[in-house]
Amino acid sequence: MPHLPEILAQLNADMRATDDWGDIAAYIPQLASVDPAQFAIVVTTADGEVFTAGDVDTPFSVQSITKIFTLAIALGRSGDQLWKRVGREPSGRAFNSIVQLEAEQGRPRNPFINAGAIVTTDEVLTGREPRETLAEILQFVRAAASDDDIHINEKVAASETAHGHRNFALAHFLASCGNLNNAPEKTLGTYFHHCAIDMSARQLAMAGRFLIETDKLPRMILPARIRRLNALMLTCGHYDGSGDFAYRVGLPAKSGVGGGILAIVPGRASIAVWSPGLNRYGNSKKGTQAMARLAREMGWSIF
Numbered sequence: 322m323p324h325l326p327e328i329l330a331q332l333n334a335d336m337r338a339t340d341d342w343g344d345i346a347a348y349i350p351q352l353a354s355v356d357p358a359q360f361a362i363v364v365t366t367a368d369g370e371v372f373t374a375g376d377v378d379t380p381f382s383v384q385s386i387t388k389i390f391t392l393a394i395a396l397g398r399s400g401d402q403l404w405k406r407v408g409r410e411p412s413g414r415a416f417n418s419i420v421q422l423e424a425e426q427g428r429p430r431n432p433f434i435n436a437g438a439i440v441t442t443d444e445v446l447t448g449r450e451p452r453e454t455l456a457e458i459l460q461f462v463r464a465a466a467s468d469d470d471i472h473i474n475e476k477v478a479a480s481e482t483a484h485g486h487r488n489f490a491l492a493h494f495l496a497s498c499g500n501l502n503n504a505p506e507k508t509l510g511t512y513f514h515h516c517a518i519d520m521s522a523r524q525l526a527m528a529g530r531f532l533i534e535t536d537k538l539p540r541m542i543l544p545a546r547i548r549r550l551n552a553l554m555l556t557c558g559h560y561d562g563s564g565d566f567a568y569r570v571g572l573p574a575k576s577g578v579g580g581g582i583l584a585i586v587p588g589r590a591s592i593a594v595w596s597p598g599l600n601r602y603g604n605s606k607k608g609t610q611a612m613a614r615l616a617r618e619m620g621w622s623i624f
């Protein structure tokens with residue numbers, strides 16, 4: 322990738338040149354103190370190259386990006402049975418919206434909005450204890466990243482548990498519709514803990530390699546499943562901002578409220594960006610801008 326180092330260095334400099342960083346996710350108090358003026362970008366290729374610029378080794382809360390790993394495990398476990406409990410259509414609503422769930426009888430639109438991820442977490446948890454479930458999710462993430470130094474941030478998990486009233490409402494509503502196998506507190510405890518995994522942009526890009534679909538890397542899940550996860554990332558990975566992201570970037574991607582975005586260039590690369598300030602959809606503001614520019618300059622798009 323000849324020009325990639327220069328492109329990333331320039332992007333890093335340009336992103337830091339203006340101070341419109343966006344807003345930190347203050348609804349999780351433990352995240353509210355993060356300095357918004359940070360930026361990192363990492364590209365890992367199918368050929369094993371790694372290109373970086375910015376704060377690439379600073380750990381951050383990956384939050385909703387972990388929903389990809391939980392979904393991969395849930396599909397591996399339950400296959401298409403999972404779709405009885407959760408849909409695969411874009412929601413067109415905020416990631417933590419309640420209103421659609423009632424209108425659709427407790428079957429969340431997709432596995433990436435909070436209600437849907439609570440269901441996939443519940444599916445993985447069924448028949449096991451939270452500790453085993455979290456160990457499996459962590460093991461998957463560490464294997465994907467080829468890095469064992471990836472951990473759950475207990476302070477972030479505790480902060481969300483203490484303030485996650487919206488998620489408790491969603492979980493109890495799911496339970497009232499018969500769409501939760503475990504007690505809401507048990508499923509949510511597991512959900513909050515996997516969302517609280519800390520990773521650096523370098524670790525996240527490495528972990529994303531399992532979604533590239535290439536013979537050059539060890540395979541963790543079936544190719545057909547890789548394609549389906551990518552399809553869901555494209556259509557649902559940025560919530561009600563998914564259409565805008567697909568228009569501007571043209572790559573499957575998943576965001577987290579900690580300011581990370583993981584994007585995939587099928588067959589070629591995994592990209593992680595991180596900048597903790599968010600746009601109005603709850604997705605990284607500078608991260609989205611940087612992804613759009615990188616995709617344009619590299620000619621990377623699935624279209």
Ligand code: DON
Nearest residue numbers: 384385416516576577578603
């Ligand atoms: O449940 C929540 O609200 C958070 N643990 C995750 C939300 C999130 O990351 C939304 N992404 N942009």
